[in-house]
Amino acid sequence: MDFQHLTEAQALSVAVGWPHRLEDWAFLLALGRGAVALDGDRVIGTSMWWAKRNSPATLGMIIVAPERQGQGLGRQLMDRALAGIGPKPVMLNATKEGMPLYAKLGFEEIDVVHQHQGQPSPPVAAAATNEASVRPMGQNNLAAVVALDARETGRSREATLQALAQAGEGLVAERNGQLLGYALARPFGSGHLIGPVVALDDQVARTLVRGWIERLGDGFLRIDVRASSGLSDWLASHGLMKVDEIFTMARGGARSGSPGGSQPSPCLFALASHALG
Numbered sequence: 001m002d003f004q005h006l007t008e009a010q011a012l013s014v015a016v017g018w019p020h021r022l023e024d025w026a027f028l029l030a031l032g033r034g035a036v037a038l039d040g041d042r043v044i045g046t047s048m049w050w051a052k053r054n055s056p057a058t059l060g061m062i063i064v065a066p067e068r069q070g071q072g073l074g075r076q077l078m079d080r081a082l083a084g085i086g087p088k089p090v091m092l093n094a095t096k097e098g099m100p101l102y103a104k105l106g107f108e109e110i111d112v113v114h115q116h117q118g119q120p121s122p123p124v125a126a127a128a129t130n131e132a133s134v135r136p137m138g139q140n141n142l143a144a145v146v147a148l149d150a151r152e153t154g155r156s157r158e159a160t161l162q163a164l165a166q167a168g169e170g171l172v173a174e175r176n177g178q179l180l181g182y183a184l185a186r187p188f189g190s191g192h193l194i195g196p197v198v199a200l201d202d203q204v205a206r207t208l209v210r211g212w213i214e215r216l217g218d219g220f221l222r223i224d225v226r227a228s229s230g231l232s233d234w235l236a237s238h239g240l241m242k243v244d245e246i247f248t249m250a251r252g253g254a255r256s257g258s259p260g261g262s263q264p265s266p267c268l269f270a271l272a273s274h275a276l277g
Contacts, residue, residue, distance in 0.1 A: 001033070001036045001046065003026065003029065006022060006026055006029065007022065008042065009025055009046050009061075009063075010022045010024075012043055012044070012045075012046060012065060013025070013061075013063055015065065016063055016066065019190060019222075021189065023187075024189070025061075027163070028048055028061065028273075028275055028276070031050055031163055031276075032049055032051070033048065033084055034048035034061065035047050035080040035081065037073050037076065037077060039068075044064065045063060045065065045068065045073045045074070046061050046062070047059065047062050047077035047078060048060055048061040048081070049085050050275075050276060051085045051088055051090075052156070052157075052159070054155075054156075055157075056088060056089040056154065056252075056253075057085045057088045057091075057254075058090065058091050058275065059078075059082075059085065059275075060093065060273075060274055060275030060276070061275050062074060062081075062092075062098065074098070078101065078102070082105070088252065089250065089251070089252035089254035090250065090251055090252060091110075091250045091254040093246045093249075093271070093274040093277065094247045094248075095246060096245075099247055102249050105251070107249035107250060107251045108250060108251065109247050109248070109249050110248050110249065110250050111226055111227070111247075112227035112245060112246070112247055113225065113226055113227065113245070113246040113248060113271060113274070114225050114226075114227055114232045114242050114244075114245060114246075115222070115224050115242065115243050115245070115246060116224070116225060116232065116236070116240040116243065117221065117222040117241070117243055118220070118221065118239050118241050119219065119220055119221070120213045120216075120239045120240055121238055121239030132174055132180050134172070134173050134211040135171070135172060136170070136171060137165065137169070137170030137171055137172045137182060141170075141172055142165070144179050145161060145172065145179070145182045146158045146161055148179060148181070148198055152198050152267055152268045153268060153277075164184050164186060164196075164272060165184060167187075168185050168192075170184045171185075171208055171211050171212065173199065173204050173208050180199060180200045180204045181198055181199030181200055181204040181205060182197075182198055182199075183195070183196070183197040183199075183205075183209060183211070183270070184272070188222065189220075189222065191220030191221055192220070192222070193221075193222045194212050194223040195223055196268060196271060196272040197209060197268075197270035198268050198269065199267065200267075201267075202230045202269070205231060205267075205270075206231065206234060209223065209231070209235075213238060222240075224270060224271045224273070226248075226268065226270075229269040246274055
């Protein structure tokens, strides 16, 4: 995949009902690599992967043109991505329809993701007196945010987080000078996407998401939260309804975090995207 393929790749994603803009495709390719299936010069399939040294990899954007599905192209694109990744642990987020193919390739379901979106319903609930304080994330916070994120994801995502912050903005939550969590938001599709959200607990995660709802107003918002996050009902109460369910799968020892656990460790509550995790 090269940048010259992205206009047709974006049209392909529209054909299967995905909201990605051309800018969203370019952002993902700048961070990773991809492959295309061609019929002559026409793009009829895509796959992308993000494999950093000494870190588990992620893959996604596995798309086959509707009229070419069922012909083995999805398997070829997956094989190309896995060959590009090499012998690393790898994770992906799958639709229910894609799960049988990934299971044949050795992936196992480890988590569920709820896609929420819509126009949030004001007013946002008032903050509790013991909530963490929220403020914009500055460049001087990046090292601490990267460290917090690495404790949850098991990999350093410094380049990814820096690119996400440059593409949008960030909020951090603190109490008594201690960093308790962060949340990024950026333009995506027809509005904004909130994510990733990493926080010490679900109260901090809600505080951060509420901060973004307040700042972004009544425009279209999307957030992809883990089913175990405890945020789905709360998001729906604010007008961000659950519209889809995606399944996190892994092979080779890749892992996902555990929001709501008993240990006071930071947890991944919302994804950067289905592709990036």
